[in-house]
Amino acid sequence: MGKELNPQTNGFHHHLNGDGPPLPGGDLPDLLVLRPGLLYKVFEQEFLAKFNVLKAFESPLPLDKYLLRHAQAARAILCEAIVTRITADLLLQLPALELVVADGTGVNHIDLAACRRRGIAVTNTGDVFSEDTADYGVGLLIGVMRRLTRADAFVRRGAWPAAGEFPLGLKLRGKRVGIVGLGNIGTKLAKRLEAFGCKVSYNSRTKKQSARYDFHPTVVDLASHSDILIVCCSLTEKTRHLINDGVLSALGKSGILVNIGRGPIVDEKTLVSYLVEGKIAGAAMDVYENEPNVPSELFGLDNVVLSPHRGAFTEEAFGDALKIVMGNLDAFFSNSTLITPVSTNE
Amino acid sequence: MGKELNPQTNGFHHHLNGDGPPLPGGDLPDLLVLRPGLLYKVFEQEFLAKFNVLKAFESPLPLDKYLLRHAQAARAILCEAIVTRITADLLLQLPALELVVADGTGVNHIDLAACRRRGIAVTNTGDVFSEDTADYGVGLLIGVMRRLTRADAFVRRGAWPAAGEFPLGLKLRGKRVGIVGLGNIGTKLAKRLEAFGCKVSYNSRTKKQSARYDFHPTVVDLASHSDILIVCCSLTEKTRHLINDGVLSALGKSGILVNIGRGPIVDEKTLVSYLVEGKIAGAAMDVYENEPNVPSELFGLDNVVLSPHRGAFTEEAFGDALKIVMGNLDAFFSNSTLITPVSTNE
Known part of the structure; x- marks a missing residue:
């Protein structure tokens, strides 16, 4: 997907690289895409119909040269959540940028402070992925x-x-x-787990007045009172390596860890050693x-489930996410209020 | 497990085959086991401590000869649910039999009518597996x-x-x-699915007054109003091949089938052709x-999950099942009331 262009989109592409005469559609607003995320790949035609997509990923030029030549007027960038990082350095190369549209919920890949200093707005996809991510946590x-x-592997290999x-x-x-x-995700997960007869408690930055679950003031305390620990917080500098040796030790030999948040919240090297040495029961x-x-130490273990960052990824949620991404872009280019802005004050 | 005997259990075994002098423990009641199920394998020591286990599966004799020589006085049999069948022919070879103890919930492998005619009582493990089976259905x-x-396979293969x-x-x-x-299972499954925001309806022999879900009078009608069909009824002559071409056709191209009941409830050959030909979305x-x-046609399909009859199989449920099996045997041998008798009137 997204690699083979049909003649119609080829026309746009040709125009957008500035190498040919203007074509119909040339008055569409620019949308910079450094690298196509899955949302973009799935819905490329929808983006091409509404925007002059500046496809940095298809240019033979190095990124800095591409941006200098083609993206100096770009006011909006669509960024996927897994690999692309919106850094202060990158922002220096995009003098006209006013909007960063993330294709997911997490914005840990975006330097929010740098955006704030430049007055650049950031949007995410709001809450559209939280139901599916909670479902996936149960799965x-x-x-x-x-x-x-x-x-399943046992049956398939006969x-x-x-x-x-x-x-x-x-x-x-x-x-x-x-x-x-x-x-959002943790609350939905808790509701599901109650239906299974699990006893839910939690740790959070602050005790939630609306939650009827037991609050533990530290993650170590939570871990020492839990058989299972499920990570579904967002990644910030405060949560990086939050799940460390002390937490895993408190979780203990019969404990199970599930991570549907972000990878760097867990000290992965330590987790791998806990799993390989049998110091927790599974993950x-x-x-x-x-x-x-x-x-790769995990590939041979029978007490782990390994999933390729699919928690939020259903066809239905992607459809909903597209609506929000388009809604934010429409709002921006028509000077209306963004529908899911992210606070850049953190 | 269950194949290597330690000296102590070897003593029992020797005695039980009737080839040597009586040993201490010889006054324990006989318990016939044709083939060890997982419950027996896991808890063999517990059974050996309370019963003279007649291990037909360890004898070099053909089963009929073994039964004729060693089991004519056996009043109770423990039977596992997957392979052993308690047929009218088998009962003819067990003239003293008064109790069939199933190691699971389903008793479709037991000829209940033949048991009734002989006045043989049948017990199962009651409701101990239904929570875990409902969980597994969601999984x-x-x-x-x-x-x-x-x-998981995608990540593991790098x-x-x-x-x-x-x-x-x-x-x-x-x-x-x-x-x-x-x-039991269907009701628990419905409760879980509601927490995921699914819309539950059902088919059953009769409309349940206590259920607030929509009732459909036939499975075809249910399938035609469902995106997902989950089979969790018991296997009887009435439910054999209940899920047939008509039902799968009503479920349709985007439909998904889950079976946590018994295999023969589904016409498997037809299901395989529906999956291979893309006439339903997955199973x-x-x-x-x-x-x-x-x-084996299923092994290469990406839209199926294949599990080796593990729905009920957790360590905790096995512990609970052992208590019920032992409770029924204790009750029987002390002339008390069986705790989980199964009606043989069906």
Whole structure:
């Protein structure tokens, strides 16, 4: 997707690189895309229909040269959440930039302070991914506790008739689940887990008056009172490596860690050693410190579930996200109020 | 497990085969085991401590000869649920039999009519597996909708860095889920699915007055009003191949089937052709018509989750099941009331 251009979009592309005469559509507003995220790839035609997409990723030029030549007037950038980083240095190369549109919820890849200093607005996709991410958290938890992904591999390799019994799993009901970060996702996750008979408690920056779950003032305290720890906070400088040796040690030998937040919230090297040495019982991860690279020590372990950052990724949520991205861009280019602005004051 | 005998249990075994002098423990009641199920394997020591276990599975004799020589006085049999069948023919070879103790919930492997005619009581493990089976149903559903087992395989084979994006999944929220069989498991499953924002309706032998979900009088009607069909009824002659061509056709091209009931409830050959030909969107199965054999046409499909009959299998549920099995045996041998008798009038 997004690599093969049809003749119509080729026309835009030709024009947008400034190498040919203006074509119909030349009065569409510029939208800079450094690297196509999945949202862009899935909906490229929709973006091309409404914007002159400046496809930095298709240019043979080095990025700085590309930006100097083609993006000096770009007022808006669409950025995907996994690899592209919106740094202060990058912003220096985009003197006309006024809007950063993230294609997901997390904005840890964007230097918000630098945006604030420049008066650049930032939008995310609001809450559209939180239901699906909460669902996925439950899927990962059942996956690791009931060994579901390993069971599927066991059947597919034809091992069942010969090997006979596949190992027993662990029961969800009655387990103490500690939620790290009781925001949109954490709250939805807690509601689901209650239906399974899990006992939910949480840690968050502050105690939530509206939550009826037990609050623990530190993550170590939460971990020491939990059978399962589920990370669903956002990544900030305060949460980087929040899940460290002390937390994993408090979680203990029979504990299970699930991460649906961001990879760097967990000290991955320490987690790998805890798993390899059997110092916790298992883990299920959707996110990693250095995506798309996953520590290869994990590949052979039966007590882990490894997912390629798919927590939020359903067809339906992508449709909803597109509406919000387009809504923010429409609002910006028509001088209306952005629908899901992110505070840059943190 | 269960194959290597330690000296102590060897003593029992020697005695039980009737080839040596009586040993201490010889006054323990006989318990016949044709083939060890997982419950027996996990808890063999507990059984050996309370019973003279007649291990037909360890004898070099053909079963009929073994039974004739060693089991004519056996009043109780423990039977596992997957392979052993308690047929009228088998009962003819066990003239003293008064109790069949199943190690699980389902009793479709037991000829209940033949037991009734002989006045043989049957027990199962009651409701101890229904929570875990309902959990597993959700795990299978998220597994197939969010492609979780394939995602895990994708990461483990190191494909993420090179392949880039893994396909999008499907959202649970708002989906219409039809539950086939609103019994213990179906009811618990419905409660969980509501927490995910699914719209639950059901088919059952009769409309349940206590259920607030929409009732559909036939499975075809249920399927035609469902995005997802989850089979969790028991297997009887009436439910054999209940999920047939008509039902799958009504479920349709975007429909998903989950089976946590019993394999033969689904016409497996037809299901495989629907999956291979893309006439339904996906399936997740814990059970199969001819376990442990799974149709190999399914092994290469990305839109299926294949599990080796693990729905009920957690360490905690096995502990609970052991208590019930032992409770029934204790009750029987002390002439008390069985704790989880199964009606043999069906």
